[in-house]
Each structure stands twice: as C-alpha cells, then as structure tokens.
Amino acid sequence: MARRMTQSRPADAADLVGSSVFAPLVLGAAGLLLWQLLAVLTPTRVLPAPSALAVRLVAEIADGDIIGYAATTATESLLGGLIGLAVALPLGYLLARSRLASAALGPYLAATQAIPAVALAPLIVLWFGYGLLPVALLCALLVFFPIVVNTTLGLTTLDEEILGAARLDGAGRWRLLAHIEAPLALPAVLAGVRNGFVLSITGAVVGEFVMGGQGLGLLLSIYRDRSDTVGMFTTLLVLAAGAVGFYVLVRAWERKVRW
Numbered sequence: 001m002a003r004r005m006t007q008s009r010p011a012d013a014a015d016l017v018g019s020s021v022f023a024p025l026v027l028g029a030a031g032l033l034l035w036q037l038l039a040v041l042t043p044t045r046v047l048p049a050p051s052a053l054a055v056r057l058v059a060e061i062a063d064g065d066i067i068g069y070a071a072t073t074a075t076e077s078l079l080g081g082l083i084g085l086a087v088a089l090p091l092g093y094l095l096a097r098s099r100l101a102s103a104a105l106g107p108y109l110a111a112t113q114a115i116p117a118v119a120l121a122p123l124i125v126l127w128f129g130y131g132l133l134p135v136a137l138l139c140a141l142l143v144f145f146p147i148v149v150n151t152t153l154g155l156t157t158l159d160e161e162i163l164g165a166a167r168l169d170g171a172g173r174w175r176l177l178a179h180i181e182a183p184l185a186l187p188a189v190l191a192g193v194r195n196g197f198v199l200s201i202t203g204a205v206v207g208e209f210v211m212g213g214q215g216l217g218l219l220l221s222i223y224r225d226r227s228d229t230v231g232m233f234t235t236l237l238v239l240a241a242g243a244v245g246f247y248v249l250v251r252a253w254e255r256k257v258r259w
Contacts, residue, residue: 002097029257032050035049035050037048039052044096045227045229046229047192047229048229053233056230056234057234057238060234061106062216063221065219066216066219066238067213068214069185069216069218069219070238072215073201073205073208073215073216073217073239073242074242074256076132076204076213076215077134077139077201078197078199079132080136080137080138080140080142080200080203081139081140081143081246083137083139083140083198084141084143084144084200085109085143085147085193086232087140087144088144088196089189091152092147092152092155092189093155093177095152096152096154096155097155098186102152109145112141112145117138117142117203118210120138120141121207124138125210125211130211130212130213132213134207134211135204135207135211135213135215138206140200140203140205141203142200142202143196143199143200145196146192146230147193147196148192150191150192150193151185151189151192152191153188154186154188154189158184158185159184159186162180163176166179166180186257187254190250190253190254190257191254193250194247194251197246198243198246198247200246201242201243201246204216214237216235216238218238219231223243241242
C-alpha cells in the first residue's frame with residue numbers, strides 16, 4: 001500500500017504541473033483566436049490584430065529600444081517590491097502579535113488604501129525628486145498592503161495548540177518564529193508577495209506617467225501622442241508579459257521553498 005502511495009505522488013505532481021501549463025496555453029490560444037476574429041471586423045486604429053502586434057513586437061525587439069524600456073520598468077518594479085517587502089513583513093508580524101499595535105495602526109492602514117497612488121505621486125516628487133527612487137517608492141506603496149494583510153492573516157490563523165506545544169518545549173520568541181510560525185504562515189505570505197510584485201508593474205507605469213522616467217510608461221505616452229494604436233498594444237503586451245514573469249517566478253519560488 002505504501003509503495004502504491006509513493007508511486008502515485010509523483011504522478012499527481014506531474015499531472016498538476018502539466019495542467020498548470022496546459023490550461024493557460026489552451027485558454028490563451030482561444031483568446032487569441034477570438035481576438036483575431038474580432039480584429040477582422042474592427043478598424044486597426046481601434047483594435048489591431050494579434051498578427052499585426054506580433055510583427056510589430058518582433059520589429060521592436062530587433063530594434064532594441066523596447067528591451068531597454070522594459071528593463072527600466074522591471075528594475076523600478078523589483079526595487080519597489082523589495083522595499084515594500086522589507087517594510088511589510090515586520091509590520092505584519094507586529095500587527096499579528098500585538099493587539100495594541102493592530103488596534104492603533106489598523107484604521108490608518110485601511111485609510112491609506114483610500115488614497116490613489118497617482119495622487120501621492122506629486123508629493124513623492126516634491127520629497128525625493130525625479131528618477132529611479134521615487135518611482136520605486138510608488139511601487140512599494142502598492143506592494144506594501146497585500147503583503148501586510150497576508151502576513152497578518154497567515155500568522156493570526158495558526159493553530160494555537162501547535163504554538164502552545166512549542167512553548168512548552170522551551171521555544172522562545174525567535175525560535176518559535178523561525179521554526180514554527182514562519183513555515184506555517186509561509187503560503188499566505190508568499191501569496192501576498194505574488195500579488196504585490198505583480199502590482200508593482202502597475203506602480204512603475206503610473207510613476208512614469210506622473211513623475212517621468214525611461215520605462216514602458218514613457219513609451220506608452222509617446223505612442224499615445226502619435227495615436228499609434230499598434231505601438232500602444234505592443235507595449236501593453238510587454239507589460240503583461242512582465243507581470244506574468246513576476247507571477248511565475250514567485251510561484252516557482254513558492255513551490256520550491258514550501259515547508
């Protein structure tokens with residue numbers, strides 16, 4: 001019986017990986033086919049066909065400019081994500097372990113979500129000027145909240161019996177965090193990291209719109225001023241690819257480090 005179970009587990013894992021790859025590909029292909037059919041009935045300036053976008057994307061990549069713009073946006077997003085992560089993790093732990101901190105800070109954290117990121121951009125420019133850092137800080141503001149919420153949720157929903165047994169065995173605060181709390185809360189924390197880092201792409205583009213920059217947000221502005229619909233759609237595809245890239249990387253990390 002044990003032998004059968006050990007043999008079925010790799011098969012189940014292979015089926016899960018296969019479905020996670022196959023299902024998005026099938027859905028994407030169906031979406032592209034529908035898009036192509038709609039584009040036949042719609043003017044190019046309104047909805048360009050995927051085939052036209054593919055030709056334009058290859059030309060942009062061969063030219064090399066769009067790669068530089070994408071690298072700038074990715075750098076801003078990654079830096080902002082790391083800043084948000086560095087602040088959100090300890091704050092989430094504090095909110096989960098201190099009722100006083102949760103009661104005092106909770107309403108203010110909720111209030112910050114009512115302020116659009118684009119409204120904070122002028123203040124960030126006033127305080128930090130222009131360049132990479134202010135755009136990264138705007139990204140960090142978007143990354144921060146989902147990580148805080150998921151970290152707090154992951155730590156507050158732990159089994160109290162397990163924590164109590166660890167304390168009876170002599171585990172102090174830091175050993176309890178390293179060996180019990182962090183591993184058990186890890187899935188929730190990584191879900192917040194995944195969502196936050198995807199949102200950081202949005203923060204980078206918004207920051208480049210408002211504060212300037214040399215990334216894909218600038219490229220979108222250029223194509224908008226030229227009324228270049230194909231160029232705008234191509235840039236949006238690159239942005240979507242960047243968001244998917246962040247999602248896949250964090251998801252792979254999540255599978256690798258799951259305790």
